[in-house]
Amino acid sequence: MIEVSQLSKSYGNIIALDNVSFTAKSGEIFGLLGPNGAGKSTAINCISGLISASEGSVGINGYNIANDATKAKQSLGLVPQDLALYEELSAHENLLFWGSAYGLSGSALEQRIQQVLVDVGLESRQKEAVKQFSGGMKRRLNFACAILHKPAALLLDEPTVGVDPQSREHLLQAIIKLKQQGTAVIYTTHYMEEAERICDNLAIIDQGKIIAAGTVNDLRVQVGERDLITIKGLFKQLNDKTLLEKLTAEVLEFSEGEIRILIADASKRLTEVLNVVEKSYGKVSQVSIQQANLESLFIKLTGRALRDAA
Amino acid sequence: MMSFTRTVAFNSIKKLVKEKWHLAMFLIIPLMMGGLFSLISGSDGQPKPVGTLLITDHDDSMLSQLLVGGFKQGPMAEMFISKKVDHDAAQKIMAEGKASVWLEIEAGFAQSFLDEKPTVIKLVKNPSQNILPQIAETAVGVMADGGHYIQLLFATELKQFNNLLSGKDVSDTDMALMSVQIKHTMEDLEQQLFPPQIKAIKEKKVVKKTSSKSFVYLMFPGILFMSLQFSAQGMALEFWKDKSQGISRRLQATPSGLTQYLNGKLIASIFVYVLIALVIGVLGLLLLNLNISKLLIIIGWLILAGLVLGSMMLFVCLLMPTEKSASVVTSAMVFPLMMLGGSFFPFDVMPKWMVAIGQYLPNGYMLQSFNQWFIHDKSLSVLTIPTIIALAFIVVFWFINKSLLPKFVRV
Numbered sequence: 001m002i003e004v005s006q007l008s009k010s011y012g013n014i015i016a017l018d019n020v021s022f023t024a025k026s027g028e029i030f031g032l033l034g035p036n037g038a039g040k041s042t043a044i045n046c047i048s049g050l051i052s053a054s055e056g057s058v059g060i061n062g063y064n065i066a067n068d069a070t071k072a073k074q075s076l077g078l079v080p081q082d083l084a085l086y087e088e089l090s091a092h093e094n095l096l097f098w099g100s101a102y103g104l105s106g107s108a109l110e111q112r113i114q115q116v117l118v119d120v121g122l123e124s125r126q127k128e129a130v131k132q133f134s135g136g137m138k139r140r141l142n143f144a145c146a147i148l149h150k151p152a153a154l155l156l157d158e159p160t161v162g163v164d165p166q167s168r169e170h171l172l173q174a175i176i177k178l179k180q181q182g183t184a185v186i187y188t189t190h191y192m193e194e195a196e197r198i199c200d201n202l203a204i205i206d207q208g209k210i211i212a213a214g215t216v217n218d219l220r221v222q223v224g225e226r227d228l229i230t231i232k233g234l235f236k237q238l239n240d241k242t243l244l245e246k247l248t249a250e251v252l253e254f255s256e257g258e259i260r261i262l263i264a265d266a267s268k269r270l271t272e273v274l275n276v277v278e279k280s281y282g283k284v285s286q287v288s289i290q291q292a293n294l295e296s297l298f299i300k301l302t303g304r305a306l307r308d309a310a
Numbered sequence: 311m312m313s314f315t316r317t318v319a320f321n322s323i324k325k326l327v328k329e330k331w332h333l334a335m336f337l338i339i340p341l342m343m344g345g346l347f348s349l350i351s352g353s354d355g356q357p358k359p360v361g362t363l364l365i366t367d368h369d370d371s372m373l374s375q376l377l378v379g380g381f382k383q384g385p386m387a388e389m390f391i392s393k394k395v396d397h398d399a400a401q402k403i404m405a406e407g408k409a410s411v412w413l414e415i416e417a418g419f420a421q422s423f424l425d426e427k428p429t430v431i432k433l434v435k436n437p438s439q440n441i442l443p444q445i446a447e448t449a450v451g452v453m454a455d456g457g458h459y460i461q462l463l464f465a466t467e468l469k470q471f472n473n474l475l476s477g478k479d480v481s482d483t484d485m486a487l488m489s490v491q492i493k494h495t496m497e498d499l500e501q502q503l504f505p506p507q508i509k510a511i512k513e514k515k516v517v518k519k520t521s522s523k524s525f526v527y528l529m530f531p532g533i534l535f536m537s538l539q540f541s542a543q544g545m546a547l548e549f550w551k552d553k554s555q556g557i558s559r560r561l562q563a564t565p566s567g568l569t570q571y572l573n574g575k576l577i578a579s580i581f582v583y584v585l586i587a588l589v590i591g592v593l594g595l596l597l598l599n600l601n602i603s604k605l606l607i608i609i610g611w612l613i614l615a616g617l618v619l620g621s622m623m624l625f626v627c628l629l630m631p632t633e634k635s636a637s638v639v640t641s642a643m644v645f646p647l648m649m650l651g652g653s654f655f656p657f658d659v660m661p662k663w664m665v666a667i668g669q670y671l672p673n674g675y676m677l678q679s680f681n682q683w684f685i686h687d688k689s690l691s692v693l694t695i696p697t698i699i700a701l702a703f704i705v706v707f708w709f710i711n712k713s714l715l716p717k718f719v720r721v
Binding site (some may be wrong): 048049050051070071073074076078080082083084085086087088089093096097098100101102103105129 | 313314317318321324325328329555556557559560561562563564565566567720
């Protein structure tokens, strides 16, 4: 179990994390969602002991990361956002190194290396130098290095960034398998579809604060059954959005170049919406409809898209 | 957790072995530099460059042999290899440019000298050479001047001597008279020359005993230390490579931590220092006839000196904000350290002001101490205090670097 309680981290006047609390139970994947710069990685760094928190506490499998660091770290696996591998050495040699860092040795280590290589689908490439691997293979190896010691708690900081579909599937399957084995997992990402697929519980973080938390269904309820319509064009008379609101739409963004609204049955009511927009605000150049999902919720909560909010 | 220290050491060594050229450069550059310096400065065991003096003696008298003998004695003998050849052979050799100078003494040289008649000594110089032919010309000039003064002082005696040589009968009375005359001439000269009108102040100058060791022998410790400095820099920069690859940062999230990582890296650097000592030391065994026991001491001293230099380089690397700045600053340190610290040029041939600075630099101190034993043949006990100082230096810097490492990893 990973317990994060009232965690804050500031760098001078900049508050990177502000009173963040959540718990990832054994056998649960807890998703930490947010755009770049939201505070996800800072949270992961504080939880893993890479940086010390300004306030608050972190418990890993019952051990406080600040006061009982060695025991807490023995129970923890970390998959950092940036690769941490010796490019010149082989996959096997890298696994030997990281296994040894977690106190494994001898035949027990060798046995675990072979197991995790199978789990991430790299058993046939284990003798090759990492520099010859594709980006996806490196990500899989990066993940494998963190699970050699069968950690009770696992932190994954955007493990699928820049990964090909095959590698992504390998990784997601391996994470689900760990969950089934009872590992408490914290998973940060800005890929909503991944979070919706594998996370049991979620917290949406922005500007260092948790702005929504709960199960995927809990959060969907917050969005409602409404879909997101994004209209691009050249608009004027922006001081009056009542015409849109009369359509029972919730206006999320209303600017010269873009209007975003949440509305039920978007596909049926699209013509009606476009008529109002073209008549009252200006010419439309592009329209898109997005089904209600976590991304819609994020936009609703922050007024910004998840991937470009940084 | 000791096994992790061992793993770090093995991994670092494996990495170095896989980057063969990186490892080789630690050795190649110093060996190349040492080789070039040795070639420029000359070395024992090989003939020093000397000139060839051709002699054609048509007179073949005692006097002509005395003249030629001047080139076969003292410092002249070190500069010239004398060859007696006939006129035609000499002409041919000179035309081919294979000799520095040709000295031809005409027949009747001795007789003319004793008769106080003009005579000719022909000196032919090789125009493609400058120094050695000039030396030969000056030497012949000095000999001719000497002969002239002898003629002035001992004209009568020389005539009698000439008669003696030419087989004329010289009576015992004449012989005794010749001796007396020489004695009187010397006494006359003595009155003019003594007591000396110029008071000579005899200053006993204490001349520092110069080493009889060859230049290669003197250069040997410098080459070792040059290699050591390149490798100490390279091993310190490994910390930056690991940081840029995210290794050291991730290590902080493991129970092993950074202290074992630091120790593992130090063990790997010891391996590199031993390798350097072995490779260059074996060359020393072959070229300088060092014995095995000396090699063992060299290995020990290089480990110590390597750790001193490595600790210092690591300290600088850990303070630098980027990998590039660490590389630039340590490179900027290495070359002046080598210049001043006796690696490029042996301390024995360096200007005093440079030695004064260099001997107190960490590398200079370690090298100077080593030289006391290796070059000046002092007993091993001369290394006792430097060993204590070096160990203290290593321990202090280990603690400093250990405390800097977490911040270095995080930033």
